[in-house]
Structure formats: C-alpha cells, structure tokens
Amino acid sequence: MIPLANVCINEDEVDAAASVVKSGWIREGERVKEFEEKFASYVGARYAVAVSSGTAALHTALLSLGVKAGDEVIVPSLTCIPPVSMTVLAGAVPVFCDIEPQTYNLDVESVKRMITDKTKAIIPINYAGHPAALDVLSEIAEQHDVCVLNDAAEALGSTFNSRRISAYGGLSIFSFSPNKAITTGEGGMIVTDNGDLAEKARIIKDYGQQPRFHHIMLGHNYHMGELNAALGIAQLKKIDDILTRKRKNAQRLTQKLSGLSQIKPPLELSGCMHTYCLYSVKVKTNALREYLLAKLPEVGVQSRVYFPPMHSSPMLKNFKFRIDRLANTKDAVSTLLSLPTSAALTEDQIQYVSASVAHILDSFFGP
Incomplete structure (x- = not known):
C-alpha cells in the first residue's frame, strides 16, 4: 500500500x-x-x-x-x-x-x-x-x-x-x-x-x-x-529537505493528473508557498469521489477524505453554535479526496498513483 x-x-x-x-x-x-x-x-x-x-x-x-x-x-x-x-x-x-x-x-x-x-x-x-x-x-x-x-x-x-x-x-x-x-x-x-x-x-x-x-x-x-x-x-534539521521533496512530488503528481477532466489538482496561489501536508484533489462529482475512495485501496493506494463537515458533528448536538451559508463547504466536503503526499514517494510510485486514478476513472464511465 x-x-x-x-x-x-x-x-x-x-x-x-x-x-x-x-x-x-x-x-x-x-x-x-x-x-x-x-x-x-x-x-x-x-x-x-x-x-x-x-x-x-x-x-x-x-x-x-x-x-x-x-x-x-x-x-x-x-x-x-x-x-x-x-x-x-x-x-x-x-x-x-x-x-x-x-x-x-x-x-x-x-x-x-x-x-x-x-x-x-x-x-x-x-x-x-x-x-x-x-x-x-x-x-x-x-x-x-x-x-x-x-x-x-x-x-x-x-x-x-x-x-x-x-x-x-x-x-x-x-x-x-x-x-x-x-x-x-x-x-x-x-x-x-x-x-x-x-x-x-x-x-x-x-x-x-x-x-x-x-x-x-x-x-x-x-x-x-x-x-x-x-x-x-x-x-x-531535515525540515527544508523534507519540504523540498514534498513540494517536488506534489508538483509531479499535479503534472500527471492535470490532463484528467474529472480531477482538479490543488492550486498554489501567487505569493504563497504550499507545503502539501495534504494533497487534496477536487473530484467532479460525489459519486465519482466515492468510487475512487472505494477502488484506490484495491490497487494499493491509500486515500482519505479530509474532512467531513464539522458543523454536522454529533458532538455539537449538546452545544450552541452559529453557522453561515456554507455553499462552498458543502461542495468541498462531498468532492475533495486526498492522495499520497509523502516526501518519500518515488517517481515510480507517483506514476502508479496517477495511472491508478486514471484507470479507475475510466472504469467508472465504462468501455
């Protein structure tokens, strides 16, 4: 895995x-x-x-x-x-x-x-x-x-x-x-x-x-x-090397995923440095996200949803809270999916992750 x-x-x-x-x-x-x-x-x-x-x-x-x-x-x-x-x-x-x-x-x-x-x-x-x-x-x-x-x-x-x-x-x-x-x-x-x-x-x-x-x-x-x-x-002592490798691996994965119309890789806005603690892609639909989430472990790739909506947490049922309109939040929690982002990823592993995502997307839509 x-x-x-x-x-x-x-x-x-x-x-x-x-x-x-x-x-x-x-x-x-x-x-x-x-x-x-x-x-x-x-x-x-x-x-x-x-x-x-x-x-x-x-x-x-x-x-x-x-x-x-x-x-x-x-x-x-x-x-x-x-x-x-x-x-x-x-x-x-x-x-x-x-x-x-x-x-x-x-x-x-x-x-x-x-x-x-x-x-x-x-x-x-x-x-x-x-x-x-x-x-x-x-x-x-x-x-x-x-x-x-x-x-x-x-x-x-x-x-x-x-x-x-x-x-x-x-x-x-x-x-x-x-x-x-x-x-x-x-x-x-x-x-x-x-x-x-x-x-x-x-x-x-x-x-x-x-x-x-x-x-x-x-x-x-x-x-x-x-x-x-x-x-x-x-x-x-290793932080700069770790972050350099994480950023390089994230950029490689973005390059390989950028041709997939159903996937939106993470952005790095001008003036910002993203350190990719998570590599979260936006999948076009919730159904497709859930399909990837189920199928990726079957081919040896871990993925996870970061995060479910915390305003819906059962913990809060006994506490007071206020809430704004959360249109973007509701969209994100149903479509974001995090993929491997380790500093230790090899080029072969990055290629395998991207190819696995592409293959699973193809299988979702059928022959």
Whole structure:
C-alpha cells in the first residue's frame, strides 16, 4: 500500500531518543527548551511553548487569549475537529464560516458577515498547507479588536507574501503528529511575539502553577516530554529537505493528473508557498469521489477524505453554535479526496498513483 504519509526517520532519531533514555531524564527538561528555541528561530517568532499535541496547543492558546463562556470563535467547518472542540471546551461558541473554493480556506466575506462584538478569535486552518488570506483576516481582526489564532498544524514552512505564516496573528500553533512535515510522535507548539501570551501559555500547560504548587489559574498537564523534543530537534534539521521533496512530488503528481477532466489538482496561489501536508484533489462529482475512495485501496493506494463537515458533528448536538451559508463547504466536503503526499514517494510510485486514478476513472464511465 502506498500510504498517504510516511515519517522521515532514520538513525539520527534513534540516536536522539537513545541519548534521552540513557540520560535518565525523560520528562520536560533541557531538550524541550532547546527544541522551543530552535523552533522559534525557524519560524521567526520570539517565543515558542512546547506542548503535548496540536490539540493541546489550540486549547492552551484559546485560554491564553482569555476565551471564555459567552465568547464566540470563528472557525471553518472544513477542518479537523480540534479548532471546534477546543473552542467548546473553552466555553465559547463556534461560529462556522464558509470557505473560498480555490484553496478551501476561510472566506473573508463569510467572516465579515459572521463577526460580532462577541467574537474573541478567528481561527484559519491553512488547509492542507496552503496559507489562508492571512493579510485580510488580520485586517478584519484588527478592525474588530479580536485575535487571529493561526492554526498552522498543516502548514509548517508555508509562507504568505514571502513571510512565514506565523508572522500573522497574535498566536500560531503547530502539530507534530506523524502525518505532519516533521513529527515528535505526538506534540505541538505555540509561537508568538507577545511575551505576556507566552507566559500565560507556559503557566496554563503546567497545571496553572507559578511557582511550583502555587496555582494561580486553572491549568492542565500539557507538557512535552524529552523523548518527543529530542525527535523534534533531529527532525527540524531535515525540515527544508523534507519540504523540498514534498513540494517536488506534489508538483509531479499535479503534472500527471492535470490532463484528467474529472480531477482538479490543488492550486498554489501567487505569493504563497504550499507545503502539501495534504494533497487534496477536487473530484467532479460525489459519486465519482466515492468510487475512487472505494477502488484506490484495491490497487494499493491509500486515500482519505479530509474532512467531513464539522458543523454536522454529533458532538455539537449538546452545544450552541452559529453557522453561515456554507455553499462552498458543502461542495468541498462531498468532492475533495486526498492522495499520497509523502516526501518519500518515488517517481515510480507517483506514476502508479496517477495511472491508478486514471484507470479507475475510466472504469467508472465504462468501455
């Protein structure tokens, strides 16, 4: 099976993990601090706070911003659940806005319609690794005195107008789960240029204590361990090579799929750098998407739908939320399909994936 994603791990990570075990210190310590410093330098932020997952990063970031009961947080429905569930966990109301049809990111006109004096934050997710309209979203946020909480879980290394995407918004979060550009097994990072927000995040992720056993706010155990940080340090050394290979493989796959009238490959808009955490194609109809989804595993190609609509999640039946007209979202969730996008893909595998898609499309329409 050609997987959607592969981790790029070798003896460097083995040696890094072994050194932690041999040291006898495996909970958060000096390696976490080193990872934070090196990560902040890479993304161009003043502060970085390591946590146990991207989900923990979102929750900690929301709490650091003071999001609470009665507040509203703008999110897309085309997203993984954490921006929604962490908004609810913080006590706030998710407000689902539509996406634009080119990159599947938050539509600024929808945001303008749905923002109110209750809005506390806007969370763009930079779908699949392509930056959202971060400049316009930042302007809207500034006009309404709210924060852009930039969810860059899928977009490490992505740039917008020649700037790292963490340059936009009061806070950005990253995820290091195994399908991301680099992995720590599980882990996340909050980055910001605001020292007060960074300090709040550190307290919240450490049981709300400062100093030890003196709990000044409600907090959580969201620590990153030394083993995770050691993997992150080793992985970060490879990030540029990983992203170069992922982009090259995505471009090759786009070239091979571009002649198929039933498939629309992902776009990279001018001024943006797409890092292809996902390689999501738009299939002409839902029936054809479902046929590809069923048939590709039979020929050894993994595919997946990223994502179902979160506004329809059963989890929300017990919680309040608001929703805009979601015409583009409804179209995207019924027609998007993600194909393999690993940095480890070979030319033969890319050819096989594209040929398999073409063959299955032909079989759908018959002889």
